Amino acid sequence: MTLAARLGRADWVGSFDRTRSRVALMREFLRRSALWAGETGSTEWPFFDIAGRIDPSARIDDELVQSIAERIGLQQPVVLDTLTWALNFAVLSDIRTGLPDLPSPFEPLMLMFERGGTFSLDGSGHIEVDMAAMARGTVEQALERAPLDLDGTSLDALDAG
Numbered sequence: 001m002t003l004a005a006r007l008g009r010a011d012w013v014g015s016f017d018r019t020r021s022r023v024a025l026m027r028e029f030l031r032r033s034a035l036w037a038g039e040t041g042s043t044e045w046p047f048f049d050i051a052g053r054i055d056p057s058a059r060i061d062d063e064l065v066q067s068i069a070e071r072i073g074l075q076q077p078v079v080l081d082t083l084t085w086a087l088n089f090a091v092l093s094d095i096r097t098g099l100p101d102l103p104s105p106f107e108p109l110m111l112m113f114e115r116g117g118t119f120s121l122d123g124s125g126h127i128e129v130d131m132a133a134m135a136r137g138t139v140e141q142a143l144e145r146a147p148l149d150l151d152g153t154s155l156d157a158l159d160a161g
Contacts, residue, residue, distance in 0.1 A: 003086060011114070016130050019130040027134070027142075038143075054092060
């Protein structure tokens with residue numbers, strides 16, 4: 001429920017004053033998603049149900065998802081899917097011990113949402129954060145990236161830069 005509360009407080013409209021940190025957070029999500037894809041043997045990447053690959057019974061209540069969907073308004077389906085998968089992962093983390101020792105896969109996206117706005121996918125395979133389009137790249141490219149410091153001060157410094 002902690003994650004659901006965070007999503008309830010997120011700024012779904014956003015602005016362009018935090019684009020740099022939001023793009024960096026999306027890149028960090030791609031890196032973490034690549035780690036989890038490798039761990040779970042998933043051929044889907046970067047947007048997939050990590051919890052479903054580990055334990056298909058780890059599911060968030062559909063009514064909660066519907067409530068969040070109503071708050072965020074019209075978005076691309078991948079945004080709502082990703083929110084659902086993040087909530088499923090939170091359920092998994094609550095009901096299961098012994099998960100792989102990997103960083104939380106959806107935390108960068110949750111921070112990106114909290115910093116304002118969402119993301120979209122364009123027809124050419126790019127991910128758009130605000131008006132910045134970034135290539136999805138490959139799993140291998142994502143794994144080569146250095147981890148991003150998710151501290152608020154570090155993220156603010158990116159935006160000031």
